[in-house]
Amino acid sequence: MFGPILRGTRVTLRPPRKEDLETYLAWFADPEVTRYQPRSTPFSPAQEEAWFTKTGEDPNSVVWAIEVDGKAVGTTGIGQIDWLHRHGTTGITIGEKSLWRQGLASEAMALRTRHAFRELNLHKLKTQAYMENEGSRRALAKTGYTQAGIQRQEFYKDGRWHDVWEGELLREDWEKAQPA
Numbered sequence: 001m002f003g004p005i006l007r008g009t010r011v012t013l014r015p016p017r018k019e020d021l022e023t024y025l026a027w028f029a030d031p032e033v034t035r036y037q038p039r040s041t042p043f044s045p046a047q048e049e050a051w052f053t054k055t056g057e058d059p060n061s062v063v064w065a066i067e068v069d070g071k072a073v074g075t076t077g078i079g080q081i082d083w084l085h086r087h088g089t090t091g092i093t094i095g096e097k098s099l100w101r102q103g104l105a106s107e108a109m110a111l112r113t114r115h116a117f118r119e120l121n122l123h124k125l126k127t128q129a130y131m132e133n134e135g136s137r138r139a140l141a142k143t144g145y146t147q148a149g150i151q152r153q154e155f156y157k158d159g160r161w162h163d164v165w166e167g168e169l170l171r172e173d174w175e176k177a178q179p180a
């Protein structure tokens with residue numbers, strides 16, 4: 001599924017569009033952007049098209065483009081949703097490097113989390129980040145995720161093994177942190 005439009009202060013989450021795919025191709029071909037992601041090889045245009053079609057039809061995932069000033073700057077979503085046990089796994093990429101460290105991921109995560117709990121009625125969100133990915137882990141911590149575990153030497157990249165931080169966020173903990 002594609003997610004509905006969610007408006008924040010600076011960030012808007014909106015359904016992805018076919019014309020975004022060319023931008024996505026450039027992001028995922030950039031080793032700086034994929035530095036903390038397991039995949040080392042870029043997607044082909046055909047793979048992007050297939051992803052767009054498959055994700056749009058997948059009842060167990062919700063995907064958004066992250067937009068700032070009318071321009072797609074990233075992508076985020078909740079995947080592998082288990083509707084019985086009501087959990088899903090989140091991910092994010094801010095592909096526009098010039099906009100890193102401006103709070104965009106933190107704002108996008110806040111919008112995504114509210115939708116997951118208050119609209120989709122999920123009970124828990126899970127995620128993974130490379131231990132070294134300080135930006136991702138800080139944004140996740142600000143959203144309320146806490147450490148569920150560490151997978152040692154889970155991914156091999158750039159000639160060495162990387163530990164992976166596993167995070168989780170329970171709805172009840174997130175609700176307690178919301179203003180009344």
Ligand SMILES: CC(C)(COP(=O)(O)OP(=O)(O)OC[C@H]1O[C@@H](n2cnc3c(N)ncnc32)[C@H](O)[C@@H]1OP(=O)(O)O)[C@@H](O)C(=O)NCCC(=O)NCCS
Binds near residue numbers: 036037094107138
């Ligand atoms: C990781 C990523 C999502 C962070 O996005 P962002 O919009 O820069 O994040 P924010 O601006 O919301 O930053 C959150 C916090 O982390 C800090 N931060 C961001 N990047 C950082 C970095 N490289 N090193 C240290 N701290 C960093 C910010 O200063 C901010 O801290 P603060 O709230 O204490 O001021 C973005 O860099 C990205 O998409 N990278 C490539 C793909 C990726 O790694 N995705 C995540 C896979 S798990």
